[in-house]
Amino acid sequence: MLSKEDEEKINQIIDRYRDDSGPLISILQEVQTTFGYLPKDALFHLSRRLKIPESKIWGVVTFYSQFYLEPRGRNTIKVCLGTACHVKGSDKILDKLRKILGIKEGQTTKDLKFSLETVRCLGTCFLAPVMMINNDYYGRLTPDRVEHIVNQYR
C-alpha cells in the first residue's frame, strides 16, 4: 500500500500533466525521479487515477529500458560494451565490478549503494574502455583501478 504522503506526491505529478495529451511517459519519468524507481503500488495508483489499464502501463514500463521496477542503488555504474571498449577488454572491467559488488549487471547491491548496468557505447570511444558512475566518466580503465574508483562512492 502507498502511504498517504506518497499518494499525494503522485497526485500532484498527475495534476501537473492534466492538460497534456498522452502524458503517461512524462508522468512515469517524474514518478521515477521522485521514488528512484517505479514502485508497483504507485503504478496501480496511476492506473486507477488515469483510468489506463494496468496492462498498458505494464507494456510501457517494460518497453523502455529507462524505467526501473526495482529500487535503484544510490550510484549507477554503467560499463560500456560497445565495439571499441570490447576490443580494449571491457569484459574484464565488468568481471571485476561483478566481483567487487557481488552482483550481476541489471542488479542492485543489498545496501542499495550501487546498481550495475551495461550500455552500448557511451560516445567516448577514444577513452576506451570506459565506465560511467552517475555523471562521471572513467576512461582508459584497467581492472586494478576499478576498486579504488568504486570505493570513492561508498
Next chain:
Amino acid sequence: MAKVKIKIDEKEILAEEGSTILEAAKQAGIDIPHLCYEERLSPPSSCRLCVVEVEGVQNLVASCAYPVREGIKVKTNTERVKRARRVVLELLISNHPLDCMTCEKSGSCLLEKYAYELGVTSSRFQGERINYPVVSDNPFIERDNNKCILCGRCVNVCEEVQQCGVLDFARRGFATLITTGFNRPLTETACVFCGNCLSVCPVGALTEVERKGRGREWEFKKTTTICPYCGCGCQISLHTKNNTVVKVTSPPSAPVNSGWLCTKGKFGFEFINSPERLTDPLIKEDGKFKKTSWDKALEFIASKFKQIKKEYGANFIAGLSSAKCTNEENYLFQKFMRAVIGTNNVDHCARLCHSSTVAGLARAFGSGAMTNSIAEILKADCILVVGSNTSETHPIVALQIKKAVKNGAKLIVADPRKIELTEISHLWLRHKPGTDVALFNSFMWVILNEELQDKDFIEKRTEGFEQFKKVIEDYNPQKVQEITGVAADDIIKAARIYARAKKASILFTMGITQHTTGTDNVLTLANLAMLCGNVGKEGTGVNPLRGQNNVQGACDMGALPDVYPGYQSVEDGRIREKFERSWGVSLPDKKGLTVVEMIHAIEEGKIKGMYIMGENPFLSDPNATRTLKALKSLDFLVVQDIFLSETASLADVVLPAACFAEKDGTFTNTERRVQRLHKAINPPGLSKADWEIICELSRMMGYPMHYEHPADIMKEIASLTPIYGGILYSRLGERGIQWPCPDPSHPGTPYLHKDKFTRGKGKFHSVTYKPPKESPDKDYPLILTTGRVLFHFHTGTMTRKVKGLNMIYPEGVIEINPRDAANLNLSEGETVKVVSRRGSVNAKVKITDKSPHGVVFMSFHFAESAANILTNDALDPVAKIPEYKVAAVKIEKIRE
C-alpha cells in the same frame, strides 16, 4: 456509399470507397491470406502476410491497410507476393513449436492453414528461442506464449470490444510477449472471462481449458443454435463429439452478438452433460423418489388431475410455464392448461421480472415489448440506463452501449449501485432505491420548464398531455433532491442531455420493474420518451431488457393468465371463439391467477394441484419460506425439469426434460427476434423434449395433440397469433425475424410505433411518487436490494453445475458499504445473519463502495443464502409483480 472501379486479379470489381483492398477482395470472393486483420477489429497491420502487388507502386503493400482508389490494379497471388508471404511465415515458424500433431488448434489454425497453402514446412531462420511456461491461472483460458504470433487480435478485442484492457504487449524486440499488467493471473485482473480473446486468436496460443484432450477440430459436429441463458439471444455453435458438448463458439455473422459472447454463453455449457441430469420419470413413494416408466408416470398424473378437476373444478389446478422453454412448448403448455385442464391459471416467471413492463407499456403504447433493436443503440446519441446492471445481466447489450459511448454517445446511468457502466457514464445519478418516479418526473419538470419538449410529437401522436403536465408541476428538482438524494443540478443536467439529444434511448430492467410501483415506474419512462418524441424512430425508444432467454417468447405465447398468444384477451368473446374453434373445446372466460396469487390461493385451499415446467419458484419467488410451505401443502405437484431442482424435490412426480441443446424450436429474444434452435445431441436417458411430454400427457387426458415437429406447432401459432402471422420455420434462416410479422411476405419489424402507436395514440399517464411498501426503520435499518451477477444465472440450476463459474464466483455474498460495515463492526469475509420481517439467511460479507450507504445487495442465485427468504411479497397493484428491490433488513453478527 460511393463506389470505385478497381481490378483484382483481372476481375473488375465495384468496391466501396474507403474500404481496403482486403475488404474489397473479400466482397468479391477473393480471399487474401491474413493473420493480424480480423474483420470486426481495427487492423494493426503488423503481420505483413496480406501483401499484394499494386500496379505502379514499387513495394508490396499490406492490403488490410491500403485503401482502394479508382482504377487501381491489384494482383494478390503472383510469385513475388507468394515469396514475400513465405518469408513472413518462415519467420513466424522459426520461433514456433511445430506441435501440430498434438495442438488443440490444429485443423482451425490459420498459421497451419497458410503454411499448408504456401508449402512452408520449415524455416531457414534458425535462431534463439524463448521458452515460456504455459499459463493456466484460471478455469477457462490457457495461455501458451510459445505459440503466440503477436498478431495483437486478443489485445484489440479486449480493449475495443470488451473494453477491459486486460491484455497488452510487454517488453520489446525478440522478448515481446502478450501478457497481463504485472503478469498477474487473469483472475486478479479486470478479466470477465468472456473468452472473446480466445475466439479471435488465429493460432493455439489461447485455448479453452475444458476443450483440452477432448478431440481434434475436424472430429466435432458443429450445430448452430441459441444461447440458453439471457434475453440477448446470442447465436452459439455447439461443438460436439460422442453426444457431448466439447466447446462453444459463435459465428461472426450472428445477428445479435456478431460472434461475441459472455462467460455464460462461452463457458457455461457443462450442465448439459452433467451426470446430475434427470434421466427417468420419478414418482415419490413414502417420501422417496422411485424411477418409473413414462406410461406409469403420465397415467398417474392424468388420473390425479382428472380427480382434482372432478372433485373441486378446473380452477383448482394451476400451471407455471417456463421462460427457458421454447415458444412451441410455451404455446402447448398454455393450450394444455386452457383447453385440456380448462383453466386460465397459467403464468410464468415473467410475472416476477417484467410484468410491470408489459402492463405499463401496453397502457402507454399498446405493446409491451422493447420498442427498438439492440443494434440501434449504436445510433442513439444519448443512452439512459435505469436500474439495469447491464454488463452483468445483458453483457452483449452492454458491449453495444460501450461501443456507442466510445463513438461519442452520452451515457446517463441512474442506479443506486456503482455498477460497471458508471465508470464510463457522463452522469451517474445515485438515487435511493424506489424513488424512480420522483426522479423522472423531475426530469420532465426541467424539460417542460425549459420548453425542451417535442411539441409537434406531443400534439400529433399523443393524448393525456394536459392532465399529465399538471402532476409534473410538483416535482421541481430542489424538492426531488430531498426524496431521491440526487443533487438538483445533476437532475437538471441529465434532463437537458436527454431532451437535447436527437435520438435518445432508454434501457431498463428490474431496477424499474420489481417494485410495488413497478407499473408506475414504467409509465413514467414512457411519459419521458413521448415528451421528447423519442418513440417510433430508429435509435430511440423505451427498451426493457428481458432477462430469460425466452421470457419474451413465453409472454408472446400467452403463458399468462389473462391473454392468449399474441396478447389477445381471454375476456374478449370474439377472440375466445377463435381459439375455441381452433382447439375444438369451450374455454374459460375469466382470467386466471398470477404466480404470487397462486401461492396465496394454495394457502387458502383454492389450488390443489400444480404443474410446473422448468421453473424453480422456491428460489425465485419472494418470501421463500411462505412459498415452500405452500408448495408442500399441495395435494399434487408435478415438476418437469432438467435437474432435480429445489422445487422438483418437493414434487409428487418429476418428469425428465431435454435441455435446449437436445431439441428443435424457437426462442424470441429481448428485441422480439424469433430465432431457431437446432438439436445438437440426444437427450440423456429417457428424458424428452417438453413439447413431446405435453403432447403425451394431453393424449392421456383424452385430448390428442399431434405434431411431428415443432415446425408444425409454429404453423398453428402463426394461424392464431397476428404478431406471429408470418413466422414460419422456412423463413427464419440465420437472422430470425422480429415480430410483429403479420404475414409470410412481411420482413419483420426492427422498431415499433413508427407512424402510429399500436394503441393509436401514445398515452401520457399522470403518475405520482409513492414510497416503497417497506422503508428502513429503527428495527430494520438497512435497505436490501437484490439482483444478479455475471457468473451465474437465475436460481443457479444451470450455472452452479459449471465448475469454472463456481470457481470464479463460489457463493452468495452480501455487499455492504464501508461506512455501514464499520458501524456494524463487520469485517470482510465474515459470515453474518441477514434478517427481514419474513425470515433470515446467512451470507458472507463483502465490503464495497458499489453499495451506497444504507443499502445492501444480495444475488438470488444461491440456495444456501437464498435472498428471497428476505424479500417482500408485497405486490404492484396492476402487474402483481413483487417488490424484490426494496426490503428492510438488519444484519446480526453470528457469535463464534
